[in-house]
Amino acid sequence: AQGDFASAAEMLRQVLDLSREVLGERHVDTLRAKGNLALALHAQGDFASAAEMLRQVLDLSREVLGERHVDTLRAKGNLALALHAQGDFAS
Numbered sequence: 662a663q664g665d666f667a668s669a670a671e672m673l674r675q676v677l678d679l680s681r682e683v684l685g686e687r688h689v690d691t692l693r694a695k696g697n698l699a700l701a702l703h704a705q706g707d708f709a710s711a712a713e714m715l716r717q718v719l720d721l722s723r724e725v726l727g728e729r730h731v732d733t734l735r736a737k738g739n740l741a742l743a744l745h746a747q748g749d750f751a752s
Contacts, residue, residue, distance in 0.1 A: 666705045673698040687725050689732060692718055696736060699743070708747045715740040 703711035
């Protein structure tokens with residue numbers, strides 16, 4: 662099943678790259694694509710990379726969408742799960 666995660670992560674990387682190119686880094690769909698890639702990395706066990714990417718998504722979501730937007734709240738929850746998986750309970 663690990664190969665499936667790697668294939669998924671590669672496809673999600675392609676989606677993110679294209680989204681950045683077409684829509685820009687701060688577009689909501691690009692933020693979602695980046696979050697999806699981070700979740701795939703998390704599923705592969707790459708918790709540090711996932712957490713870093715999710716932190717970027719959260720920061721941009723706060724700037725672009727605001728603190729109370731559903732995507733910002735989702736990003737915050739996803740980051741919390743990634744940090745928990747790393748054993749980082751203080752962040």
